[in-house]
Amino acid sequence: MIILPQSIAHVQQLIQPGENYYLVGGAVRDALLNKCNNDLDIICPGGTQKIARRLADQTSGAFYILDKERNTSRVIINESNGDRIVFDFTQLRGGSLEADLRERDFTINAMAVNLTDPVHVIDPLKGGRDLLEKWLRPCSGSSFRDDPLRVIRAIRYSVALDLKMESSTIQELKETVVNLDQISKERKRDEFFKILGRGKTSVSVQLLHSFGILPFLGIENLTNFAKVLQRLRVLDSFMSYLGNDSSLLKRDYFQLASFISGLGKQRKNLSNYLAQPNNSYRTRKDLDHLGAFLWDTSHVDECEVFKKLALSNDESTHLYILLKNRNWLHEFVENGGVLDNRIIFQYFKRLGDAGLDLALLTLADTASVVTAELNHDLWLLELEVCGRLIETWFEHPEVVDPKMLLSGTDLLIEFGLTPGPLIGQLLENLREEQAAGEVLTRQEALDWVEEKKLK
Structure with missing residues (x-):
């Protein structure tokens, strides 16, 4: 039996009898690896907004419509332990769960779990075996062409999970790099930042360089x-x-x-x-x-x-x-x-x-x-x-950031100065003297200003 993220219980409580909602993608993959994943993708049998709004109401989360045409909704929950959980709800594509899974990027992300019966992993493309044997395989021969951003994602997964790619996959990746100019700056940025600072950064960057991807990120x-x-x-x-x-x-x-x-x-x-x-x-x-x-x-x-x-x-x-x-x-x-x-x-x-x-x-x-x-x-x-x-x-x-011993009003009243840039300059210089330990009390501050005024 797969152990699902605890936060998925928020959704399970909302499912009505006869409804089938599926946890898919990276959360299933990481559950098999006993890793935490706070980005949860859920396939819905129909519309997404109803269950997403109910989840947001129940958890005091934030609700968003990501793509109205594709019927995609998001809920973000800030848990009491400080974790930020993102639920993305998408409508079933292709007419069946298997068809939906076959449209995904890599086999290791093409697995699903029925949230009403979370005992077995639904794995038509043998992603679990690929994960065990350390292979990164696209779900189809057109996977990279369908979404060129997957060439960056392939590098991220191969490094983060220590996966190897077949020569045919590498060739498809190389041929698709030029299509990255079709992808929005925002999507490329988000994928790039998932590489930065996640460990083994230099290995990922070396691969980005070797495959000629860096120029498409604006780095030349x-x-x-x-x-x-x-x-x-x-x-x-x-x-x-x-x-x-x-x-x-x-x-x-x-x-x-x-x-x-x-x-x-x-x-x-x-x-x-x-x-x-x-x-x-x-x-x-x-x-x-x-x-x-x-x-x-x-x-x-x-x-x-x-x-x-x-x-x-x-x-x-x-x-x-x-x-x-x-x-x-x-x-x-x-x-x-x-x-x-x-x-x-x-x-x-x-x-x-x-x-x-x-x-x-x-x-x-x-x-x-x-x-x-x-x-x-x-x-x-x-x-x-x-x-x-x-x-x-x-x-x-x-x-x-030393606290002010004097205010602008103090300078106006005590020294008869007129409003202007000199006031701000004196106060900032006074703060520097406080930081340096030369002025410690209000009286010393007044004496310091008096001395500067005379000069």
């Missing part, structure tokens, strides 16, 4: 591709440690050991920060992997990849900040810079929380050389600087 003219791959390997190792996953902690021993020693106390804080989703449900971890990918991009001001990947304005701004400042910490350490609270305040004032990501990516960049070529002294200095920046962000808000 990469310099020193070997360094890009190594940087992604190192970042995967760092992220695995921060996420309490030991599966990728197999290389770069000196770099990783010192990284763990230097940043271990902030492990949980960093992990939580990197896991935060934005409005598009992409995390800082995802964006940092893209940042590591594009780290060597020249002409950042003209970087078109943000548009070609249909990134949001906030995402584009975040990546622009990272790439524009990518050399700052390198140069600060190389030039013998001494980090104090004033510099830390200025750093985060300029970068905001992107300063955390810049510190991590700077370390990944420095560590992305073979250990024999690593400048150990420089690496340890960078680790010390980046570690203090990260620690200060999480542990010392009085340095990163």
